[in-house]
Amino acid sequence: MYDDIDVFELAKFAIKIAEKNYSNYKCAEIFIGKSQYLNIEVEENSVKYSEIGRNHGISIRIYQKNGSIGFAFTNIMKKNVVEKMVKNAIKMMRVGTPDPNFKNLPEKLKPYATVEGLYDKSIKNLSIEDAIEYVKDLIKVCAEDDQAISQSGDFTANSNFSYIFNSNGIEVNGEETYFNTSSNMIVKDTINGEVSNGYESQMKRKLVDINATKTAEEALKNAKRNLHRKKIKTKKMQVILSPKGTINLILNPIASAINAETYQYKRSFLVGKRGKKIGSDLINIDDNALINGRIGSNIFDGEGFPCTNKKIIEHGQFLQSGLLHNSYTAGKEGVESTGNASRRSFSSVPSIGISNLILQPGTTQKDELIQNVKEGILLNSTADSPNIATGDFSGLISQGNLIRNGQIKHALNETMFGINLLDLFESITSISKEYKIYGPYSAPYVKIENVQIIGAQS
Known part of the structure; x- marks a missing residue:
């Protein structure tokens, strides 16, 4: 070529x-x-x-x-x-x-x-x-x-x-x-x-x-799972995030929050949290550019700096070294670049991006996560996004199903929920062995306790 x-x-x-x-x-x-x-x-x-x-x-x-x-x-x-x-x-x-x-x-x-x-x-x-x-x-x-x-x-x-x-x-x-x-x-x-x-x-x-x-x-x-939508009542429930839901509410927000430029401008809900516990012991997140054949893998970043495997969150603790840097943000902080300079094309200057952001799998079978739910929600996607500066989220469940007595039931209609991401991280009680890979994300199923669900049923 x-x-x-x-x-x-x-x-x-x-x-x-x-x-x-x-x-x-x-x-x-x-x-x-x-x-x-x-x-x-x-x-x-x-x-x-x-x-x-x-x-x-x-x-x-x-x-x-x-x-x-x-x-x-x-x-x-x-x-x-x-x-x-x-x-x-x-x-x-x-x-x-x-x-x-x-x-x-x-x-x-x-x-x-x-x-x-x-x-x-x-x-x-x-x-x-x-x-x-x-x-x-x-x-x-x-x-x-x-x-x-x-x-x-x-x-x-x-x-x-x-x-x-x-x-x-x-x-x-x-x-x-x-x-x-x-x-x-x-x-x-x-x-x-x-x-x-x-x-x-x-x-x-x-x-x-x-x-x-x-x-x-x-x-x-x-699409078929999202037919026969019904309204439910407002109450606190367990929520099971599907891999897409995990990306939507955990990995994607984390990707934005650990961007060193966002962090240095104090636009991240994780500002002041480095070296501190921010969630359940079950949360282990890496950004790994060195996995053979993966979409986010590479030998060097958009500035030619060697790519690496970085630990971001370990047993719920946001590591002191958990930010993703290019050469500019690294120099500003006095540390070495993490090899996360991202470049769209020759016509743009480098920004910062993830490589392969991985929420490490847990020890529980996916089916067991669902079977143990008496009444809850299987959340597949939401059209809304959290406020990265504050961590607050309030939005519509665009695709989700009611779980009753361990069985996935009807799809949800006009159902919302609200939570702060740090509260969400604290409320994680189980992560599945199974996971799915979507582009640069690797996401398992995640169980969250006591989520405020806002239904439209009177």
Whole structure:
């Protein structure tokens, strides 16, 4: 892919231009990104459109000794254009706002780990015709079911190459692939005409691991489970979070709260909690970038710093070292980057993101969690999100079911609940052995005690 472009030579050329035009800079970084993608969209259970494309570009970040930054990018990979890009970045840096919190770009201090299964070479031979077969599997599940009336979804394949070169000795490159299929199934009850929907997705590194039929079948099952919705009374109940519910109410909020930038700006409900107990002893959360074949795994982050496995919460204690850093936030705090610089593309500066955020499984079977509930809720999803600054949550249960005497009963209608996330963490009494992986999240079933459920039944 793009074999005609010598990225290594082009990066070194850009750095030399920076040195020639402004020798007094503190540090500079060249990022080169190349991507190739294939996308097929489904609407109303038929193919809406298909697209194959590619994109590439180069960017520079350059810093003055006072911390001011200049950033520029271009998708024209020619030396004369790259030279102009570098000069534009230098102009921006010279008039930029000084930032004493900036310390330095990453330096090459330690070796990179070995992580396998990040790239699937079969993508090179993947055609639209091949991809259509996966979409046909989605469409078939909907077409053959009496209650399914429509479906939207997609199949995507992406190949990304990145090369990072900086003036502090970082020089690294890598290639990775992503394959994704999703289904949003709409069903209609054949007796009373009630309509519901269910969603499911898969994201894998290897094409062979994508099962579009299973994706659509799970979406269909979720949609049917959400039929026959009934109102319930307001009361405190046990709540079982499904893996999706666990992501919604535990892992996703944690991902935002442990972002060092969010934390340093005091916009995290975990501010002041480092080194302290924040929940049940059962809570053990890691952010692990070194698992072979996982979506969030990588050898290096968006700044070329080595990725690692980080412990975030251990036996309910939010560790002192539990924040996720890029080089900027790490320098601001006087610690080493955790290798969590995240980059959308060559046209953006790094932010901070998780790798694989894992709530470690417990010792209880999923069925046992449910069987021991006299009256409670199985919560699959909520359309609302917690306030990350305070940890407060109040929202509608968009997909959930009543549990009575250990049996999953009817779906819920007009049912809400409210809780603070720290109270939720304290109220966890059991975590299942079973777990599911959705993209960068690994989530088991979680039992929570005494949750205030707000029903609409009088």
